[in-house]
Amino acid sequence: MEILRDYKVGIEGVCGGSCDCGTCHVIVAQEWAGKLPEPRDEEIDALDELPLIEATSRLSCQIIWADDLDGLTLTLAEAA
Numbered sequence: 001m002e003i004l005r006d007y008k009v010g011i012e013g014v015c016g017g018s019c020d021c022g023t024c025h026v027i028v029a030q031e032w033a034g035k036l037p038e039p040r041d042e043e044i045d046a047l048d049e050l051p052l053i054e055a056t057s058r059l060s061c062q063i064i065w066a067d068d069l070d071g072l073t074l075t076l077a078e079a080a
């Protein structure tokens with residue numbers, strides 16, 4: 001989320017990464033979805049509160065960057 005925010009691509013991240021707002025919702029490309037760590041219960045609960053999610057929806061604030069994620073492809077979810 002912080003990387004996306006720094007690049008000013010339109011991610012809000014209102015709660016600052018505390019998994020509480022959903023404004024960092026992204027759709028991870030299918031080929032990348034299985035390469036990310038599984039979401040924690042807190043993230044799943046937050047995603048469940050969003051009006052529209054997809055199978056590969058994630059909260060970008062919960063994706064901890066690592067070099068092996070170089071090339072990660074995702075789409076910003078539309079704001080509710």
Ligand code: FES
Binds near residue numbers: 021061
């Ligand atoms: S920044 Fe609020 S849930 Fe990710």
